[in-house]
Amino acid sequence: MTANAVDRTPEATVTVVCHSVHGHTRLLAEHLAEGARQVPGVQVHLVDIRAEHVTAGRWHDSEVMALLDRSDAIVLGCPTLMGSVSAVFKAFMEAAFTPFTTQAWKDKLAGGFTMSASQSGDKLAVLQQLSVFAAQLGMQWIGVGDMPGNNWSGGTRDDVNRLGSWLGLMSQSHADLGPEDAGSHGDRVTAQRYGERIARLTQRWVNGVPYETGRMTEHEARALSASLREAVA
Numbered sequence: 001m002t003a004n005a006v007d008r009t010p011e012a013t014v015t016v017v018c019h020s021v022h023g024h025t026r027l028l029a030e031h032l033a034e035g036a037r038q039v040p041g042v043q044v045h046l047v048d049i050r051a052e053h054v055t056a057g058r059w060h061d062s063e064v065m066a067l068l069d070r071s072d073a074i075v076l077g078c079p080t081l082m083g084s085v086s087a088v089f090k091a092f093m094e095a096a097f098t099p100f101t102t103q104a105w106k107d108k109l110a111g112g113f114t115m116s117a118s119q120s121g122d123k124l125a126v127l128q129q130l131s132v133f134a135a136q137l138g139m140q141w142i143g144v145g146d147m148p149g150n151n152w153s154g155g156t157r158d159d160v161n162r163l164g165s166w167l168g169l170m171s172q173s174h175a176d177l178g179p180e181d182a183g184s185h186g187d188r189v190t191a192q193r194y195g196e197r198i199a200r201l202t203q204r205w206v207n208g209v210p211y212e213t214g215r216m217t218e219h220e221a222r223a224l225s226a227s228l229r230e231a232v233a
């Protein structure tokens with residue numbers, strides 16, 4: 001590749017959005033972002049979704065939304081609370097109703113991660129919520145591409161993908177330990193590897209064959225449906 005070709009390569013942007021009450025999920029997000037930063041030409045942002053930005057059940061932060069609008073990939077993360085995404089993160093998800101109606105996030109890449117105290121703790125339910133959310137926004141979901149660890153007699157907590165999760169990244173923190181001990185060494189390595197995978201795929205997505213996705217606002221979709229109804233009437 002010539003130097004000019006390198007110069008012309010547009011920078012890809014990956015933004016990690018994370019809600020964390022006590023800091024365990026936040027540490028995982030930092031490792032994921034660190035992995036993404038290993039990929040040259042990828043700009044990585046780590047943004048906290050904060051409870052103080054929720055008023056009357058509605059999350060609002062126009063700066064964060066503007067950053068997400070111009071990101072090529074959005075990685076979604078929160079703790080598993082009562083077998084669900086955290087309430088604050090759900091408020092953020094509902095604030096994405098505008099990009100839902102305008103399809104502004106269509107064909108961005110997406111991924112997700114969650115943290116909980118129990119080994120299972122119903123974390124899969126959270127990853128399902130996050131991936132359905134991404135699908136509603138028209139985003140392309142990236143899973144964890146690593147083989148499962150800790151599934152044989154010699155396995156340990158420090159294995160890569162030790163909870164054997166592929167839809168997204170799962171981590172588990174002991175309930176009596178602080179956020180500095182969040183997850184296990186294996187979880188943190190898995191987070192870095194997942195971040196790097198997302199960043200590499202985003203590079204490929206951004207710098208591949210130019211492609212402009214078709215978009216219809218909710219209003220345009222209703223107009224199209226109305227014209228189709230008229231056509232068959």
Ligand SMILES: Cc1cc2nc3c(=O)[nH]c(=O)nc-3n(C[C@H](O)[C@H](O)[C@H](O)COP(=O)(O)O)c2cc1C
Pocket residue numbers: 019020021022023024025026079080081082083084115116117118119120121122173175179
């Ligand atoms: C209200 C509440 C509900 C929780 N629900 C679950 C749960 O469903 N499954 C689980 O394994 N852990 C559950 N936990 C534990 C948290 O997921 C765990 O402490 C996690 O590390 C918190 O992440 P954070 O430090 O980023 O806030 C719950 C904790 C709280 C306070």
